[in-house]
Amino acid sequence: MPDPENRLLEIDALHVRYKKIHAVDGASMNVEPGECVALVGESGCGKTSLCRAVLGLERISAGRVLFAGSSLNEFDAGDWKKYRNRVQMIFQDPGESLNPRLTAGGMLSEVLKVRRGLPAPARQAETERLLQTVGLDPALAGRYPHELSGGQKQRLGIARALAVNPDLIIADEPVSALDVSVQVQILNLLLDIQTARGLALLLIAHDLAVVRYMCRRVYVMNRGQIVESGMAARIFSRPQHPFTRALLDAVPDVDRCRG
Ligand SMILES: Nc1ncnc2c1ncn2[C@@H]1O[C@H](COP(=O)(O)OP(=O)(O)O)[C@@H](O)[C@H]1O
Ligand SMILES: [Mg+2]
Structure with a gap:
């Protein structure tokens, strides 16, 4: 059993309701x-x-x-500020989450200034390093988001997340808006970064084929509830819940044979 003391993130019977919709219904x-x-x-x-x-x-x-053991419900402004550097999100639509008025380099530099308080010369070097980390040529620093491809925008989104040295990245369907040919590259990049930096990654997906090769554990959600969870290998070999089986049946055979 994992040691509860060791938990980075713990979601405990979470409910999120919009006016009439119960979007998250007691998920842990x-x-x-x-x-x-x-x-x-x-x-x-x-x-x-x-x-x-x-x-x-x-x-x-x-x-x-x-x-890390502290409840968001009890956070004060200072706690939120620290938390926002420890947890970062990568969004489904890389274009929408980038400021269209800032160049790639300008945006990263801004994050490094505001969140990490780095002085200008250090920001320049760190911006280049971040671009390289995510596989972007530092020469792209002067480009605006609309001058970048979908894959490049998502790489930039990953660089922005890394800029604050987070402990946890939440990637919300990070490749579903991208061309199939680019999807694997971005997933591999995320996996490489996760492994190299030893950071935690919560990968959201609607496709089980994707997570099979990347994730240690899997939670299966249906109608706002977690219906099954376990080690990825077990979920794939012996799914318990009918909903998980249905998700697995939707995975193309070619992917199921590969493992
Ligand atoms: N801001 C919102 N206001 C009202 N309903 C919302 C809002 N965001 C999401 N929903 C609804 O909540 C449910 C869950 O949506 P969402 O969390 O986006 O699901 P998923 O990310 O799994 O596709 C859906 O029925 C969606 O229409
Ligand atoms: Mg979604």
């Missing part, structure tokens, strides 16, 4: 330091609402989210 899950965990479920099942509540972007209607 946890992520340990350095672990890659998947949250999988069909479109509309509440995945993004859960992420947004964890980030403090959506109100927690009931339940708790604990980070």
Whole structure:
């Protein structure tokens, strides 16, 4: 059993309600330091609402989210500030989450200034390093988001997340808006970074094929609830819940044979 003391993120009976919609309905899950965990479920099942509540972007209607043992419900302004450097999100639509008025380099430099208080010369060097880390040519620093491809924009989104040296990255369907040919590259990049830096990754996906090769543990969500969870290998070999089996049946055979 994982040691509860060792939990980086603990979501405890979380509810997120919009006016009439109960988007997250008592979901519990946890992520340990350095672990890659998947949250999988069909479109509309509440995945993004859960992420947004964890980030403090959506109100927690009931339940708790604990980070390193402290409840978000009890955070003061200083706690939020620290938390926003420890947890970062990568969004589904890389274009929408980037400021169209800032160049790639300008945006990273801004984050390094505001969040890490780095002086200008250090920001320049760190910006280049970040671009290289995510596989972008530092010559692209002068480009605006609309001058970048979808894959490049998502790489930039990853660089922005890394700029604050987070302990946890939540990636909300980070490749579903990208061309298939680019999807694998971005997933591999995320996996490489997660491994190299030993940071925790909560990967949201609606596709089980993707998470099979990346994540240690999997949570399966349906209608705002976690219906099954376990080690990825077990979920794939012996799914318990009918909903998980249905998700697995939707995975193309070619992917199922590969493992
Ligand atoms: N801001 C919002 N206001 C009202 N309903 C919302 C809002 N965001 C999401 N929903 C609804 O909550 C449910 C869960 O949505 P979401 O969390 O986006 O699911 P997923 O990310 O799994 O596709 C859906 O029925 C969706 O229409
Ligand atoms: Mg979503």
